[in-house]
Amino acid sequence: MLQYTYVKKNICKDGYMINYWLLALTFLSVNLDFFFMLIFLVKKYNLRQSIIGYIIGVTVILTLSFIIGQTLAYFIPEWMMGILGLLPIYMALKDDDDEDNVSSHKSPILSFVITYLSVCAGCNLSIFLPVLIGISLKQFIIILIFINTLTIVVTIIVKFIADIRLVNKVMQKYGEKLMKICYILVGLYVLWDSGLIEHLIKLL
Numbered sequence: 001m002l003q004y005t006y007v008k009k010n011i012c013k014d015g016y017m018i019n020y021w022l023l024a025l026t027f028l029s030v031n032l033d034f035f036f037m038l039i040f041l042v043k044k045y046n047l048r049q050s051i052i053g054y055i056i057g058v059t060v061i062l063t064l065s066f067i068i069g070q071t072l073a074y075f076i077p078e079w080m081m082g083i084l085g086l087l088p089i090y091m092a093l094k095d096d097d098d099e100d101n102v103s104s105h106k107s108p109i110l111s112f113v114i115t116y117l118s119v120c121a122g123c124n125l126s127i128f129l130p131v132l133i134g135i136s137l138k139q140f141i142i143i144l145i146f147i148n149t150l151t152i153v154v155t156i157i158v159k160f161i162a163d164i165r166l167v168n169k170v171m172q173k174y175g176e177k178l179m180k181i182c183y184i185l186v187g188l189y190v191l192w193d194s195g196l197i198e199h200l201i202k203l204l
Helices: 018-043 047-075 078-093 106-131 135-160 165-193 198-204
Strands: 011-012 015-017
Touching: 011 078, 011 198, 015 078, 018 135, 047 078, 047 106, 047 135, 078 106, 078 198, 106 165, 165 198
Parallel strands: none
Antiparallel strands: 011 015
């Protein structure tokens, strides 16, 4: 029986190929709103502190998503997990009332982590949970390395463009719309790739 997973698997001898495009899209879309704050944080803290703080925050969220996903996958049929694809779509359609609660903790790294989690924990869990559901520990480790690599690259890029006024204007004007479009695309992908839509069609 053909099985569907949220991180699309292509059998290749002893392992699987992970859909890195989906992971990159998910990471960029779910963190797009945080990139605004990241511009200010990389000015407030040095590059090393920003990278370490960002990696810790992302790792915490991915680990929680993986643990919750494994628990759900154990009790619920895989195709039913496609319902979780509605979460990203909901996040795109709902009004964003997040507040920028920046911590003034003495440790720059801890302050960065607290800032990231306070702003992004809820939406990141909602988006990454359906994407990471049903994967193996080995796949999770690979994904964690990939996402953390993206985190480093993004932080370095933001550090270089932080002073570009034109970039700030474009992000402020179109950033929210782009983020919502990406959320919807991720949600639709999960609904389709989980087998939920195919299962519902068969019931008709």
